[in-house]
Amino acid sequence: IQELMDTLEPLGITSNSSPELAVSAAEFLLEGMTAHRRITRSEERSFSAGDKARRNEQAANFHETVREREKERAEWEAKNRTRRGFN
Structure with missing residues (x-):
């Protein structure tokens, strides 16, 4: 090298x-x-x-990745939200 x-x-x-x-x-x-x-x-x-081209492509699509993760997290939280009963 x-x-x-x-x-x-x-x-x-x-x-x-x-x-x-x-x-x-x-x-x-x-x-x-x-x-x-x-x-x-x-x-x-x-x-x-x-491979700089691949890293630049990943950086350009980063906001989409974050948006997808936030959507998945919101769906997961909605599905796994516990219902609290009154005592």
Whole structure:
């Protein structure tokens, strides 16, 4: 991956570091970037740039998702509302 070692230099990881240390630091960085959805990981454990178009589409449709959830919640509350009798 381009510039991966440059990204690790602030952590003190250089090309002269032990291979085990460099690999573990690189994997840690890649897993973190995957967790923040900046990159994606395939089944073969290869990494690629994240899909911005899909995220932009999800952001554009977010208000519809929220509206659907609110409607479902209102329906659920109406269905599960308890009737309180008078004592």
